[in-house]
Amino acid sequence: METLSQILSPDFLLRNSIYTSVLVGLACPLVGVFLVVRRLVFMGVALPQISSTGVAIALSLPMWFGFKLAEHSSHSAHTLAFIGSVTFSLSAILLLAFLERRGRGQPEGRLGTAYVVASALSILLLAKNPYGEIGWLDMMKGEVITISNSDLVLTAATLALVVAILGLFHKELLLVSFDRETAIIMRKKVVLWDVVLYVLIGLTVSMAVLSVGPLIAFGFLLIPALTAHLFARTMHQFTIMASLIGGVVALLGFLIAYTWDLPVGPTDVVLLGALYAVAWSVAAIIISRRTTAAG
């Protein structure tokens, strides 16, 4: 309890890291729910990695074109990284969604290839980049230590945007996802709503990758939603439960990582995985008991 009150104190040195982790934990599952119901789980895995490749490429641009970013100014590097992350996330999700809609080729193969190539490319690019030394490689590994105020504000703003758009347009996004044909017959602008959803997912992923790295991003995109789906009865419950699981695990993960001096990202993801395993077992027991009682 003492550690908990210590890390929640406004004077805590790593307060931005914990606030950002919790915000990412709350925000990612909100869009992750749509990745799960649209059966785009593989996209949830590939997208953060592609986004981090965008960061790596953006940070390599000064080196390739022979100009230097202002010394001791991480702001320029952050801006470049943000542009790279958003550009790659949005381009990738729109392209992959378009190819998915066309139904040609093997979607799993495409996403798997995109994931593995993006992972390798990020490491290669950052290994040869001077900015790799100032924390970006740590970020790729999920070390949430150096979170600036601007990153915190960006994360909070993205969460607010995600909540606002999902709240306002939930019925449109749900109808287009659940029954596309009926949405077209009702003259809903299905392509527009797809784009809104994909842009929202892309922005959330970019924000998460930039703040806490791809490892935590894909952990929080998918695992809270998969866990919540085992127990929720309605879509509202599903969304709220997934977001709360993400937020609480982010807080617990940070507490554990701080107490035992572990990297936050891997701790969060392992904790999410353990929670999912326990939840899955409990759900299986409940179903088995219900079946026995009914039979």
Next chain:
Amino acid sequence: MNKALITLDNVSIGYNSQPVLSGISLSIADASFTAILGVNGSGKSTLLKTILGLLPPVAGRIDAATSGAPLVFGYVPQSIQFDPIYLLTGFDVALMGVYGRIGPGRMVPAGERDFTRECLRAAGAEEFGGRRFAELSGGQKQRVLIARALATRPEVLVLDEPTAGVDREATKAVLEFVSHINKERKITVLLVTHDFASARHYAGHVIWLHEGTVMCGPTGELLSVERVAEMFERGEV
């Protein structure tokens, strides 16, 4: 016969500009019960999707006799096509029927929720409206989907293979109800089926897709006992 509500004039239907059936000219009368009949692969789903506006016609034109506003279709798709991963109750699914009247970003008004409950009641789906849609039987899902179609306040009720995945008793109950709606509310019904018996029993008119041709006419003429018997003998149906 009532005035034509939907008219197809020399229409070709198909995918990616490749026609599956060509030269279709027919009309669907207002307040009629019309069956689109044919075996699997005959093109009946393609014809239905073209009429609904889900597919553009490859050639020709489709006109609706309305007062300017587009025709409102209450669409009842096959219940087996829905992914059970969605955590939606029967009521949630039926409520989607009113979404067409509510603009983006607006909440569903209480009046529309009450109307959805009325539609569930009318379709005999009220008692299982609170249960998860994915856990309902095929017949129960069909009733919820009919309630959703009624919630659109349709001018045309369109049912795509309502017998798929549904037992005989449930199919009969659903078609009896649709027939009742057609007679009582004067809603035009378009039923896509490969079931000759259902088409003969319930539909007043038939659009029969057979070996690349499209035949239309009153059920009694097109599906006379002699004609159907003859086709069964030849193994054509």
